[in-house]
Amino acid sequence: MSTVVAETTTPSEPTLREGAFGHAKGLSCRECGHAVELGPHYACPECFGPLEIAYDFPQVTREEIEAGPANIWRYKALLPVPSDIEQSPNMEPGFTRLLRANNLGRELGIDNLWVKDDSTNPTNSFKDRVVACALSAATEFHAKVFACPSTGNLANAVAAAGARAGIKTVVFIPSNLEKPKQVNSAVYTDSLIAVNGNYDDVNKLASEIAGEEDGWAFVNVNVRPYYAEGSKTLGYEIAEQLGWRLPDQIVIPVASGSQLTKVDKAFQELIKLGLVEDKPYKVYGAQAEGCSPVSVAYKAGVDAIRPVKPDTIAKSLAIGNPADGIYVLDICRRTGGAVEDITDDQVREAIVLLARTEGIFTETAGGTTVGVLKKLVETGQLDTSLETVVINTGHGLKTLDAVADSVGPAATIDPSYAAFAATGLA
Numbered sequence: 372m373s374t375v376v377a378e379t380t381t382p383s384e385p386t387l388r389e390g391a392f393g394h395a396k397g398l399s400c401r402e403c404g405h406a407v408e409l410g411p412h413y414a415c416p417e418c419f420g421p422l423e424i425a426y427d428f429p430q431v432t433r434e435e436i437e438a439g440p441a442n443i444w445r446y447k448a449l450l451p452v453p454s455d456i457e458q459s460p461n462m463e464p465g466f467t468r469l470l471r472a473n474n475l476g477r478e479l480g481i482d483n484l485w486v487k488d489d490s491t492n493p494t495n496s497f498k499d500r501v502v503a504c505a506l507s508a509a510t511e512f513h514a515k516v517f518a519c520p521s522t523g524n525l526a527n528a529v530a531a532a533g534a535r536a537g538i539k540t541v542v543f544i545p546s547n548l549e550k551p552k553q554v555n556s557a558v559y560t561d562s563l564i565a566v567n568g569n570y571d572d573v574n575k576l577a578s579e580i581a582g583e584e585d586g587w588a589f590v591n592v593n594v595r596p597y598y599a600e601g602s603k604t605l606g607y608e609i610a611e612q613l614g615w616r617l618p619d620q621i622v623i624p625v626a627s628g629s630q631l632t633k634v635d636k637a638f639q640e641l642i643k644l645g646l647v648e649d650k651p652y653k654v655y656g657a658q659a660e661g662c663s664p665v666s667v668a669y670k671a672g673v674d675a676i677r678p679v680k681p682d683t684i685a686k687s688l689a690i691g692n693p694a695d696g697i698y699v700l701d702i703c704r705r706t707g708g709a710v711e712d713i714t715d716d717q718v719r720e721a722i723v724l725l726a727r728t729e730g731i732f733t734e735t736a737g738g739t740t741v742g743v744l745k746k747l748v749e750t751g752q753l754d755t756s757l758e759t760v761v762i763n764t765g766h767g768l769k770t771l772d773a774v775a776d777s778v779g780p781a782a783t784i785d786p787s788y789a790a791f792a793a794t795g796l797a
């Protein structure tokens with residue numbers, strides 16, 4: 372019997388498969404434009420700026436996309452993934468519902484409102500999109516461990532996707548995270564690490580481990596450029612579901628800011644590819660007051676973002692030093708949008724408001740987004756006559772405690788008609 376010794380290839384010395392990254396031609400520095408070869412790199416060797424994927428897109432038609440699967444791989448020609456991506460075991464996220472929100476619109480005084488509901492993804496947040504792209508890259512780099520620092524939802528998505536792909540996962544979270552998010556990771560992996568510190572501490576630890584260990588793909592650290600592209604699919608889907616056109620304005624929650632910048636990138640790509648008509652659109656960012664470094668910079672009219680120590684119930688948005696913060700500022704200003712923040716009480720109220728108007732139970736991030744939408748109307752920062760999309764990025768069952776004290780039974784009664792009639796609900 373012969374023994375086969377597997378050759379180990381680490382992310383620092385990848386052998387890339389032909390077409391492994393689709394039409395991606397390389398990485399490009401978002402600050403100085405310096406070109407870098409495809410690989411598990413995330414910082415520019417010239418200026419340490421963040422890298423992103425650069426493409427040579429083919430001519431893609433609406434018909435080709437529409438003929439694709441009902442998940443994010445219908446847009447595979449626009450993502451850094453191989454053309455046979457559907458064959459690999461993955462969670463097949465995306466193509467979530469875009470709901471017309473007439474009741475919420477009436478409540479807020481917005482004529483034409485939609486909710487893009489990403490809480491119906493496989494692990495109940497938009498993070499399944501980014502993780503699917505990160506998993507593809509990690510696989511092509513022959514990573515032996517699939518890992519992330521996370522504010523909760525990303526940990527859920529990485530742990531589930533890693534389980535399905537049969538790759539070892541290690542996920543790191545702040546130890547004060549909501550219990551349901553901890554359980555939602557631990558059920559998929561026996562390697563959930565709770566760190567005594569906030570997300571920014573966890574992120575620093577992850578960068579350190581990525582530097583020490585070979586073969587670890589940290590989805591939002593050393594494979595971040597690939598991971599981030601997954602958020603573009605939110606933008607593609609909204610345009611396709613509106614009948615191949617862009618909304619007039621869109622409200623998006625901001626933690627690292629990656630999602631917001633990638634939705635804008637998606638809209639720009641669709642325009643360039645001729646898949647939608649060129650038109651102006653406004654992008655609005657939403658933060659919770661207890662972690663609002665981008666909103667604070669926006670309101671102060673400055674370009675630099677001062678990191679903060681988060682203190683909010685919106686834990687999934689609790690990133691005090693947002694990597695994409697300056698790009699969020701630029702997009703919101705350039706498009707005529709804004710960045711706004713609300714209190715934790717307003718977050719709670721907005722969770723209940725969305726649930727009671729549209730039947731959608733969102734987590735604190737969605738409460739922040741809907742609450743900010745309301746504030747934007749009240750403060751006259753949003754034109755209520757324009758078509759508006761608000762993104763719900765996660766499910767309320769993950770942050771039950773946020774509203775557990777605000778809602779409950781209207782009455783507790785004995786099982787008799789008389790007792791029910793006494794409630795006044797008969």
Ligand SMILES: Cc1ncc(COP(=O)(O)O)c(C=O)c1O
Pocket residue numbers: 496497498522523524525624625626627628629630631687688734736737764765
């Ligand atoms: C539910 C939810 N919404 C929004 C965000 C913010 O995403 P980003 O870091 O891309 O700004 C997160 C981040 O973890 C999240 O979990």
Ligand SMILES: [Zn+2]
Pocket residue numbers: 400401402403404405415416417418419420
């Ligand atoms: Zn650079």
